[in-house]
Amino acid sequence: MDHPISRALTDVGARLAAAEQVAGRPAGSVTLLAVSKTFPEPALRAAYAAGARQFGENYVQELTVKAAALADLPDLVWHFIGPLQSNKTRPVAELAHWVHSVDRLKIAERLAAQRPEHLPALNVCLQVNVSGEASKSGCTPEELPRLARAVAALPRLTLRGLMCIPEPTPDTARQAAQFALLRELRDQLVADGLALDTLSMGMSADLEVAVAEGSTIVRVGTAIFGARDYSHS
Template structure:
């Protein structure tokens, strides 16, 4: 407990320090603990420390952990991995957020499959800001059309945009990619969409993301350690 609590406090300290520097936007930054590949016991330990939002990349892992941790009433699951259209139902039924909507078909299935007794499913449009062929996400040029279409769907609430930048040690390139997402959000707000979320920044680059306006950072390694 001491180790994971210390790591959690350290990450929260990094976020607070980044918020003191000049940055785009305002308000708080939420921490999403990325628990993929780590056991349910690690999630429970961090929940006991005070963390409530957890991110999973794989549908079956989400289903398994949600069943194991059903007794934690305030736990909020965020799905942050690529989502195939034939696997949307369990995500629509379990998750509070989906960060990786990159085509209208996925959004339509999530909308149709979201149980009506649950609150609307919070969703973000994933944008491929690096242009890498290996990355999921809609291109920046097509992001606005997708966002406007998703915003009209029932039982979904479009919250904002998400990106996974190119893995590079070049801070200028990273900053430019985060800035692309921020500028897209600002463009969509001018078109009338009420967006409040920029999901960007991970263990190695959360300070740069916060500088460019991130409102949610997705952190795994700095909390749980290296994945095997």
């Protein structure tokens, strides 16, 4: 009998394939990132057995514990997608393959300084506050060009693109406008000479809208693993 996570991954994969087709995007052009925050090791192993290889974590301690526990699994790619404090950058620099949530130069400088020399450059995305909500992390669209140029110049990092978390709203036009803003900001940086290929945007509830607006990585947790229990995190 199929594991529930296996069935859920199949369903999300079908949603993603349909969204690519509707948007006129090539099949497989959008990466599915399984957001495993708060879920225990067996859940990740079930997802891995069902074909997931890219996992997203929001908390440094969880990333550290899970990376050690799952070190036996080949081809695992760890994405750190949560807010990152400057005093907690070292484990992320040492363990992650991607960081989506760089929102200020100090964080990028610490990641660059702490990235081990024997590892490939750390892939980073800059988080942009596209909704203007005071509670949201991310640099402003106005701050972005200067930050992007500074981060792109750092050693041991590869600036890949941009990430956003739009305001939660059932209004798909409003969602689309915020995703489109991120795409336009990325396109402007590319026009200015930066080689960016990544838009990390879209989650369980809005991945179709994000794909239509050009997302290359969707960060899906609830639709794969179920509702989260934060009592242990």
